[in-house]
Amino acid sequence: MKFLDNLWLALDALRSNLMRSILTTLGIVIGIFAVIAMVSIGEGAKSEITGQIEALGSNLLTVTPGRVSSGSSIGAFGSGTSLTQDHLALIEACPSVALAAPEVGSNMSVSVGKTSMITNIIGTTGPYAQIRNLGIERGLFFGTREEDAASRVAVIGAGVAEELFPNQDPIGLSMKIGNVKFTITGLLASKGQSGILSNDDVVYIPITTAQRRLLGARRGQLRAIYVTSKSEDVTDLAVAEIEQALLRDLKDPEAFNVSNQADLISVVEDMTTTMTLLLACIAGISLLVGGIGIMNIMLVSVTERIREIGIRKAIGAQEKEILLQFLLEAATLSLLGGLIGIALGATGAVLLSRALGWQAVVSIEAILMASGISLMIGLFFGVYPARKAARLDPIVALRHE
Amino acid sequence: MKHVVELRNITKTYVIGEIQVKALRGISFGIAPGEFVAIMGASGSGKSTLMNILGCLDQPTAGEYYLNNREVSNLSAAELARLRNRELGFVFQSYNLLPRLDAIHNVELPLIYAGVGLAERKERALAALERVGLTERAKHRPVELSGGQQQRVAIARALINEPKLILADEPTGNLDTASSLEIMQIFQELNERRGITVIIVTHEEDIAAFSKRILRFRDGLLIEDAPVVGKGAATHEISR
Structure with a gap:
């Protein structure tokens, strides 16, 4: 057959x-x-x-707080985060580091008139825009002058702009974060979704403003420090320098974490x-x-x-x-x-x-x-x-x- | 060639639980080419068991069975399947056609298992249908055919591989008198004009009367082997 x-x-x-x-x-x-x-x-x-992740550049490093050391865990609530402005200074002093920017933040209510939304408020410094590759659609990112004065200025993501200022140019307009009034000085280009999270629902303000006016007790601690090395070739060297500098201060290698993009990708x-x-x-x-x-x-x-x-x-x-x-x-x-x-x-x-x-x-x-x-x-x-x-x-x- | 079929002291014993049932208790006979033999006997006489052994569907417990002068009682299942396909034609009481296939596809079925190609299959199946007078029914499925027509399709299927021997197990058992005569006429023609050996199992004396020799069985034994006398009666029935 x-x-x-x-x-x-x-x-x-x-x-x-x-x-x-x-x-x-x-x-x-x-x-x-x-x-x-x-x-x-x-x-x-x-x-x-x-x-x-690769689009962010391979010379980007992220320093995040790690395990809380046993010594400081007895302290006040919220003292768990080990990274502070002092560590930012230590990192900036490393020879292979080009730029470093701190990040503090919290989810807070943002409102214009009766419209409001909960969004991610990030307090940082001028270099952040460059380090994280934030595209400015209109206006300017803030810098040292605004930080020194703790100015109430904000740079908003495209999602926030769309939500609070539909069909409007938000530059120069004002909005409230919590109960504090801010003037909008910059608008970011849309970065799209990553997974289910929108990269556009974010508001950037000077770190000094965030610490003094919004964050209260948690003001001292940094959520992360973003760093770029001077070139891709010295990225590993920068990691080593940062680790050495932080270890000298924190004593505990588990108290912080330095990761580069390759680690993150894998x-x-x-x-x-x-x-x-x-x-x-x-x-x-x-x-x-x-x-x-x-x-x-x-x-x-x-x-x-x-x-x-x-x-x-x-x-x-x-x-x-x-x-x-x-x-x-x-x-x-x-x-x-x-x-x-x-x-x-x-x-x-x-x-x-x-x-x-x-x-x-x-x-x-x-x-x-x-x-x-x-x-x-x-x-x-x-x-x-x-x-x-x-x-x-x-x-x-x-x-x- | 001496015999188409030769049995020597064939026995068949079924074991059902503790009990041994002796269906055949030492059967010996020979059938020469061109014979037309009727096998008769009451239910339980062993004639069905004998038919299964003759048809290579079953194997005897002991004894020798020569089919076309070849001992076949110890062959493998695959070789028996080959014999059924090439050397035998089977006709059953209940026709045993595949209901989903039309007449021509039922007829060509054995050729598929013989490895014959499509075009030749079609040609030979049509020729076989013509031989039983059903050319115009080639595209009809079994349900669209009468009992007599279905049995003619089954005969065409049995003929397709040009066997020397046709085994028919009560081929008229489900048919009315007119169809029965028609079927018997075909067997008679195949036997007389083409020299095909026909072995037929039947209950009915007037069907057996078409044959030239009757083997009678009782309780697993061959009790009578006699030529048919008064053959004119059957011929007369046909012409009526």
């Missing part, structure tokens, strides 16, 4: 029970769809996030890979369920066709030919489901990434693997029913009603 005859036979059998075939295939369709969609979205997210990559794998595993479970569905339907099909099997054997079908017939039927069912699932999954991934503004990553590997997996599932879950069919005694099968 030729393979094509068998394939024709399998398609014919599937067609004659069309509704049942479609429902059975659905399990595989959904499973493969989920796997392809999850992997594509995960890959898309990964390349998007690492792309964003952490994020690990994280998104883990997430993708997790999602793919969950999707894989539905594939397993789909496979069991195929096995179930093939068992039903074999039972329904015992007489047909008897007839085929009586007129000379070999065991292996019956086996192949049913195996091919299961594999066809599963592979068709897989192909439909791939098409749906790829379409879904492209649509979703377009909606999120990401680049769609539907890899050939994922498609080949999904096809292979669905074929394997069909064969794996089809073997048992097919063997059952092939081993039927023709006399018993012929007598079956």
Whole structure:
């Protein structure tokens, strides 16, 4: 018996029970769809996030407070953060460091008239705009003069501007942060989403203003210090210098953390890979369920066709030919489901990434693997029913009603 | 060639739990090419078991079975399947056609398992249908055919691989008198004009009367082996 005859036979059998075939295939369709969609979205997210991080430049360093040392933990509430202005000065003194800017911040209410929103208020100094690569759409970022005077000036993100000053040029207008009135001197260009967080819902004010007027008791502590090295070549050197300087003061190597972009990228990559794998595993479970569905339907099909099997054997079908017939039927069912699932999954991934503004990553590997997996599932879950069919005694099968 | 079928002391014992059932208790006979043999006997006489062994669907517990002068009682399942496909034609009481396939596809089925290509299959299946007078019904499915027509399709299927031997297990058991005669006429024609050996199992004396020799069984033993006398009666039935 030729393979094509068998394939024709399998398609014919599937067609004659069309509704049942479609429902059975659905399990595989959904499973493969989920796997392809999850992997594509995960890959898309990964390349998007690492792309964003890389755009910040590889000479950017971030110094963050680490574990609270046992000595200071007995102190007043909020003294847990170990980084202060003094440390900023130590970092600025390092020979390989080009720029450094502190960051303090809190989520606070911002209002204009009756419109208000909660947003991220960041207090910092002039170099921050350069270090973090903030694009100024209009106006100016603040500098030393505003910091020395603790001026009530604010530079707002595009999201905030849109929310509070719809269709208006906000420069020169005023708004309230908490109860303190600020004049808007700068508007940032839109940076878009990173994940579900908007980069545009942010307000920058001079650090001195933030400490004196808004933050109260927490004024002394810095949330982070952003640093650029003099060039990419000396980034590692800058890290070493900063670590040495801070260790001399803080004594505890766990009290602070200096990270560069490469570290961050590898952490994020690990994280998104883990997430993708997790999602793919969950999707894989539905594939397993789909496979069991195929096995179930093939068992039903074999039972329904015992007489047909008897007839085929009586007129000379070999065991292996019956086996192949049913195996091919299961594999066809599963592979068709897989192909439909791939098409749906790829379409879904492209649509979703377009909606999120990401680049769609539907890899050939994922498609080949999904096809292979669905074929394997069909064969794996089809073997048992097919063997059952092939081993039927023709006399018993012929007598079956 | 001496015999198409030769049995030597064939026994078949079924073991059902603790009980041994002796379905065949030492059967020996030979059938020469071109014979038309009827096998008769009450239910439980062992004739179905004998038919299964003759048709290579089952194997004897002991004894020798020569099909076309080849000992086949110890062959593997795969070799038996090959014999069923190439050297035998089967006709069943309940036709055993595949309901989803039309007549021509039912007829060509054994050729698929013989590895014959599509074009030749079609040609030979049409020729076989023509031989049983069903050319114009080639595209009809079994449900669209009468019992007699279905059995003719089954005969065409049995003929497709040009076997020397046709085994028919109560082929007229489900048919009315007119269709039964029609079917028997076809068997008779195949036997007389084409020299095909026909072995037929039946309950009915007037069906057996079409044959040239009757083997009677009782309790797993061959009790009578006699030529048919008064053959004119059957011929007369046909012409009526």
